Amino acid sequence: MLSWYLVAPIAVPMTTAVLCILLATRRDLQRIVSAAGAGAHLVAALLLMAQVWQGGILAGQMGQWPAPFGITLVADHLSAVMVLITGIMGLGVGLYSLRDVDENRERSGFHPLYHVLLTGVTGSFITGDLFNLYVWFEVMLIASFALLALGSEKVQLDGAIKYAAINLVSTVMFLIAVAVLYGMTGTLNMADLAVRVPQVEQRGMMTTVAVMFMIAFGIKSAVFPLFFWLPASYHTPAVAVSAIFAGLLTKVGVYALVRTFTLIFTDDVGYTHDALLVVAGLTMLTGVLGAAAQNEIRRILSFHIISQIGYMIMGLALYTPLGLIGAVFYLVHHIIVKTNLFLVAGVAKRLTGSMDLKKIGGLYKSSPLLAVLFLIPALSLAGIPPLSGFWAKFVLIRASLEIESWVIAAVAILVGLLTMFSMTKIWVEAFWKPHPDGDDRSLSIGDLTVSERVLLIGPIVVFAALTVAIGLWTQPFLDLATRASAELLNPAGYIDAVLGARP
Template sequence: MAAPSSTVPDYAAAMVMQPVAASEWLIILPVAVCIAFGAILMMVRHSTWLHARIALTGLAVLVVLDAALLWKVATQGPFTMVMGRWLPPFGIAFTADLTGALLAFVAALSAFACGLYSLSDMDENRKRYGFYPFLMLLMAGVSGAFLTGDIFNLYVWFEVLLISSFGLLVLGSEREQIDGALKYAVLNLIGTTLFLITVGYLYAIFGTLNMADIVLKAGDLRGTAPMMTLACLFTLAFAMKAAAFPVNFWLPASYHTPKIVVAALFGGLLTKVGVYSLLRVMVMLFPVERQELSFVIGVVAALTMILGALGALAQNDIRRMLGYVVVSGIGYIMAGVAIGTTAGISGAIFYAVQSVLLMTALYLVAGVAARIGGGWLLSELGGLYKTAPLFSGMALALFFAGAGLPPFIGFWPKAMLVKSAIDIGAWWLAASLLVAGFIITLTFGRVYLLAFWRPQVKQVGTQAAVTIQPGSSIAVTAIAGLALLVTIGGVFPETVFNLSQRAAEGLVDPSAYIRSVFPEGSLR
């Protein structure tokens, strides 16, 4: 029977009744700011001269917000905001822990560097057709994926970033771009569909989509529910998103086709969202199943690392070479997931953090090298060291970092992963890490010797695709900023190491994450 109209319902059991503290809004502001600036760019779409100014302002704000969010999480622990005042697990939750906040921050830094580089790389035609709105929408999807506490909304943010990435991939409508976009779209849509089906299957079993609630219920359901089936489906879906072997062929077939600044965004950010999701789901939600699948994940990681490295070594086109380097890097992160210890997960997170910055910088280096040398092919490049010695020095530092050589940042996560593999007796995985690293070192050495160190090749500029003029100081400034971060992070790795260690502990033991969603006394 309906209650009398004069009765005031008591919402205290289902809704948040107290005002939200101002600092709590930090968790959703990165997404809100990206969407807001994207909307502003759409409103002034005909005034293309404003686009770069507006987008760079938005990206700078995003960096500041993500830095503040990382500081809050690092000093106060994970925290949660639930939409519509509904208490979890009913409301849609945003939950920030160190893993998500750290990756969101470095993603913002990478996007800002790409925004700077785009000032000298984007022509009027691509501005008119939406490069900067797509860029802001992409960052909204990336930020949302790193900060959501709801597994269905992880799928939603995947969709947001995929839609924007499709738009960025085809800007220019060149034949090569359309071919690359088709390969990129087909396999990513298959992966997305598999992800959605698995989320529906999970909801049918658990009756909830909140990640913290899933962790709480998993123990009781493990004896009766098909948990291994869920874990296998999630692993396959995220492996496709991350471009792990054997479903990695779409990445080197598509990442070389768009403008180099778009390829830098993709190489630095998109695959990291896939491996972040693998870390979140397999380590935090399904730790028992991850343990049972550890050998399979380790084999996939080893094959991804080594075959990606061999593919990079075989390439003549610098952009294709970097695509295979991205694939090889995914294997390193998956190796951390396979190892499964706190040290192994910490190494995987550290590797993901440095890879976001490093791969972005390497793609931008390739762009400037092509501007100066007049082509993308190693067989046509030469003499870059004599032409641009300062730029060549920065490129060498980044190549050392990519090869995992000290004192640059790429050395530390590889060393952590090798030690972690040895600690659990996985000598074959440690050997795979070392072999892949050796091949990548040969790859970058080959590129530097051919493109930078040898004398200039007479026949240059035969590729019509390279139509832009030699690089500007703004493009080199963007690379210099990333190279500085990579160098400082290698010489003084303590901060990133400590954050990665604490982030890994939060995934392995998610009790603080759960308390942020369900405060003490709120569980029923």
């Protein structure tokens, strides 16, 4: 019975996708089903979160095959909170897309693809089986290929080709790593792997496999030096598509890294996690420096995704309770803030006609509300108190100071400052500076139709409110992150939940 809580967050978007395909010819009905499906997904995610919050780690064996032989679905606090945040983003961006994605793209199958993407993301968070994780990655990947190319504009095809090529290499790397790991341990169940990996005698080979996973997931999560596909593609598709990509896709890679490097590959921490720490620092720096050179809002934000990924990897690499609390907190905060910034960029384009900072301006004068809505996530991203980003950075830097990693702490602070520089640039160019074509070229939010105001501005307001709420009532979110971190650092609970209590 309990396993329904685990299956529902995967089954709901899958069903919605099928319904959307069946309703392909009836556009209005399809839109309603799509929005309702996103809502139901959020409800399912909330139920799962409530169940895990009360009852601890939840595990279900699909088809009643006992672990480690069948496919296991597991939700600990990290999985549950990631599914919940996917549900929130899925609904918000889903509503936004109703006014953002044009009819041509809807006819080409935007809604089914969107829900397949959500299925893949949710599945990746819940599965407890490494090969199953590969399958969910592929589900997510094929949907993201199609969403990226949807509309077939020249720029999109250019971006999609690069995105596809590099991500395909990553999946093959992942598959080879899974194969070698299977050859060495004879199992693919993650909990079972956690038990068996320490017993393997060839330690050097095991570290090699760990590094293969690191590279495969590193490409997915866009860490230095494997991030080049991201700024090449994320600014090309429809705004709703790039917003959901920015929020969720790279974070699935980060989640996979956190999962495997706290549960399975924890023996050679001196090598793997130190390597991750170096990668984290370089990711933060290159991302933020790349952003400084850009002049298009979405390209600036894309580079900032990379630099923010660095912070999450840093939390994992520190591998202390506080570090992991910071990583989990950062994941949640970042998904909300980054998605929101992309949504704001979409509205800014609608009001001024472009996303190129040189061609726009005057938004502060014409629509002060949008200025405030931009400022909240932007300042949060840079880590200004009392917004959510401040606490996330504070916890991480505190964690690095505790174990005397001075360099990474310094890099984290420096990157925060440079983030502020980029956000100031967007602020000055898009909001303060007058529009180069004259003042009346910038519309105000009042010029949008009522439905546009509700569906475009509504999600932005809610996400901004969430950012402020996490900043002001930090304790419950910190409690959640603390629980998740405790589970990650002590995998015995996870293993027991999956394999049953062992002698």
